[in-house]
Amino acid sequence: MTDLHRLSIRELSEGLAGAKFSSRELTEHYLKRIAKLDTQVKSYVTVTAEQALAQADAADAAIKAGTATALTGVPIAHKDIFCTQGIKTTAGSKMLDNFISPYDATVVAKGKAAGLVTLGKVNMDEFAMGSTSENSFYGATANPWNLGHVPGGSSGGSAAAVAADLAPFATGTDTGGSIRQPASFCGLTGLKPSYGRVSRFGMIAYASSLDQGGPMARSAEDCAYLMNVMAGHDAKDSTSVEKDVDDYVANLNGTAVKGLRIGIPKQYFNVAGLDADVKARVEESLKKLEDMGATLVEIDLNMTEAYVPTYYLIAPAEASSNLQRYDGVRYGYRAENPVDLMDLYKRSRSEGFGAEVQRRILIGTYALSAGYYDAYYVKAQKVRRLIQQDFLKAFESVDVIAAPSAPTTAYKIGANLSPVEMYLGDIYTIAVNLAGLPAINAPVGFDKDNLPVGLQLIGNYWSESQLLSVVHQYQQATDWHTKRAAIAEENA
C-alpha cells in the first residue's frame, strides 16, 4: 500500500487489527518516507529504524497472539526531550549531543507498553526554549506547508513530522505554548493537558511548574488515542495528579457544542500585532461553532498585559536551576583540557549551551538573586496567582475560552526577531501554563500565503475530554484538519 500515511489512528488501529497490513509494512512505509522526505523537512534528530522494525515485529506477533492494545503496532515520533533508553536524547542541545539515556521517560515507557513503535526522536528548540525550532544544535526544521518557514516551537520537529506525514502522531511538550503554537503553524491538532495530568518523569525539565507533555496529531480523535496512553498518575512525579483518567476516545462526543458557552476575551482580539488573516480565520471558526449551537460570550481577562513579563521571570528562574546539572562532570558535553574546576564549569556550559538558553539562564539567575528575588520572582508568583484567578472567574460564566494560538502564522526561517518580539508571540499561550489549565489548538484555515491558522480553546482544569470532544465535533463539520501540505502528498 502506498497511502498508509493518509490513514487516521483509528484506521491504522482497525487495519492492523484486521490484518489489512502489518506493523512492519506500516513502519517500513514511514521509514521510507522519512528517508526520502526528511532531508527537506529535517524534523528527525535520530531515526531509530532498527529498533522500530524490531518493535513492529513484536507488535505483529502480539496482534497475532491476541494480546494487542488499540495502538499496538502504530508508529510514533517522540520529541527529543523525552528520555529513551539506549537512544540518544539531546533536548536539541550540544550539551547532550553525546547523551544516551539509561532509562525511559514514563511517557515513553507507557507508549512501549501500549505497543507503539518508535520511529525516532524529533527536533526541538534547545531545552524547549524557543518558538521556531531554530534554537536547535541540529539546525532548523522546515514547515511542511512552506519549507522556507519555521514549524514553530519548541515542539517544531513533532509538528513538522506529523504535518509532512513522516509520523502518524507525535509527543510534544508545552511550557509556554510549545505544543499549541507549532500545531497552529503546521495545521495540526495539539493538546496541552492540565498541569499534573501527564507524568514529567523522564521529560527533560525546562520550567518544572509549567512543563507538560501532550499529543500532537492530525485530528482531535488522533490526539485522544495518544492521550489515552500518556495521561495518568505516576508515583515517580510528585506533581502528577492522582485523579481518574477519562477514556478520551470514548468521550469524543461527550460534550455537545450545542449550548456550549465560549468566552471571547475582548483583550485578546485587540492585541497589537494580531495578524488580520489570523483574526479573520479565528472569528470564522467561532462563527461556525456558533452555527453549530455554541453561544459566544464576551469576557474580560484583565491580566493580559502581565502574561509575558510574568512568564519570562518564572520560566527562566526555574530553568536556571534545572539546567545547573549540566556541568560537564557526569555526562554530556565537557570542555577539553580544563585548567581547573571553575574552568571546566564555565567552558562546558558556555560551549555546550546555545545563545537563547544562556540568555534565559542569565535572566533566571538574576531574578533569583539575593536582593532581586522579592522584586522579581516572588512578585511574579503573586501575579501568577492573579492570572489564575482571572481565568477561574471567567469559567464561572463560560465553559471554554477561545483565542488564537498565536498572533501570526509561521515566521520565515532566519527572520531573526528580537527576543522581545519573539516573546510577544507567546501572548496567547503562556497564561495557560501559568494557570496550569488545559488548552487545545485546532486548524481553522489559512492565511493569504497558504500558511495554517489555529484556534485555541482553553478549558477549566481536567477538561481535556471536553476540549477534544468540542474540536472533534468541529472537525466532523469542517475539513480544515484534512488538508495536507504538498510534501505530505508526495509518495516515497
Next chain:
Amino acid sequence: MAQAQKKPKSLLIDGWEVVIGIEIHTQLATQSKIFSGSSTEFGQDPNTQASLVDLAMPGVLPVLNKEVVDLAIRFGLGIDAYIDQASVFARKNYFYPDSPKGYQISQMDNPIVGLGHIDIQLEDGTVKRIGVTRAHLEEDAGKSIHDQFEGMSGIDLNRAGTPLLEIVSEPDMRSVEEAVAYIKSIHTLVRWLGISDGNMAEGSFRADCNVSLRRPGQPFGTRCELKNLNSFRFIEQAINVEIERQMEILEWDGTIDQETRLFDPVKMETRSMRSKEEANDYRYFPDPDLLPVIISDAQIEKARAALPELPAARRERFVADFGITEYDAHVLTLTREMSDFYEVVVAAAGGAAQGKVSANWVMGEFSGALNKAGLELADSPVSAEKLGGMVARIVDNTISGKIAKQVFSFMWDEGKTADEIIAEKGLKQETDTGAIEAIIKDVLAANEKMVEEFKSGKEKAFNGLVGQVMKASKGKANPAQVNELMKKLIG
C-alpha cells in the same frame, strides 16, 4: 562520685562575653534516601548506592520519602516546637562536583520544625533553657575524593541524598561548657527518639559552631562559623581556640571578619575557609518538583501519643522517685537504653527504695565491666533483671556488698542468676548471731594483744579485729552484725 566544683557565676573571660549558636546536621535513621529510594547503608563501594535520581540524570524527579517527615515531627515534639503543617522544600543552588543537580534540596522559608527549646544541665547541676530556632529537612551531598587519583578527583555519590535534619539553635550559649552540653543534649535526644544513630565517626551527627565575642550589654559581635566538627573533643577544642583568636584580635582593637573557618586539631588552630564575600548566593526558591509537605492534625497527635518519656522528664522522675542525685540521673539518662536498663534494675531490686543502690551498681561495677569488655549495653552478658536480682540479695542481707562483687563477677562470666551463684558457691551471708559470736570469740582469744591495744584507746585495733572476723568467715559474716556483736563482746 564527687560533684564538680561550682563555676564562678560570671562567665566573662577577661571581660568578654562568649556567644555561641550551633547548627547540627543529624542523619535520619531511614533505610532509603530522602528523594530517590536508594539505600543509605554506610561503607559500600563508591557509587553503588547512587540511582538515576542521585546521579541527577536529565529528566529525573525527586519523590519524598514520607518516613523522614514522621522523624522530623517526632524531633519537633521532642523539643516542644511548632510543627509547620505545610512546610516547603526549596532549592539551594550552587555548583560543586559532589552536588550532582547543581542544587541541594533543603528548606528555607517554611521549615518543618519551628521554634522550640531544650533544657541542658551543666556540671554544677544548673539547668539552662536553649532555644532551637528551627529544624529543617534536607539532602546530604556526595563526597569528593582528592587523594586517590593522580591529578584527578573522584566523586562518590553514595551519600548524596541521605536524609538530614538540620537543627539550628538560637545564639543562647555563653560558654564552651554550655555549647558542649547543648550538643550532647541534642545528641542524646535524637538517639532517644530513634530518629538518628548519632554516629559521629560515620558523619551522622556533625556540628557547626558560630562563635562571637562582645562586651556585656553590647550587640552581638561578628561571628565566625566553625564547620563540620565531628567529635565532642574537637568541638570543645575548636571553640576554645577560636575564642582565644577572636579575643586576641579584639583586645588590640581589631575587627573580626565574618567567615567560615576550619579547625585543625593537629596545629590546634582554626583557618579561614571562605569569607562572607566569597560566599555563594544560593538563590533559594521553592522546589517546583515537590509539593508542600502537608501534615494533618491526626498525624501530629499520633506522633505525640507515640512519643517516649523524654530525657529531661525522666531525669526529674529519677531524682524525685528514686532518690538519686541530679548528677547520677544525668548519667543514667544519657541514653534511652541505659535509662530503661536502670529502671528494670530498680524494679527487680525491689522498687523505688532501691534506686540509690541500683544506681551505684549500674554506674559503678556494671558500667566498668562493660567498658572493660568494650561491649555495648545491648550485648551485656548480665541482663537488667539479673543485675536487679542481685541487688535485691544485697538489700535483703543475703549477701554483703563485698560478696556481691564476687557474685557479679560470676554472673558476668557464667550468665547465671545471683541466686544460683550464691547457692552454688555458698556465698550466703552469715547472719546467725550464735555462729558469728563463736567466730568473734575465737578471734578475740587468738588476738589478745590487739584487744589490749583497743582497750588502751587505740581505735584502729577494733577495725583490725573486725577484719579478722570477716576473714575467718570467708567474708560471709554480716559486717553490721559483726560490728555490733564485737562491741558487745569486747566490752
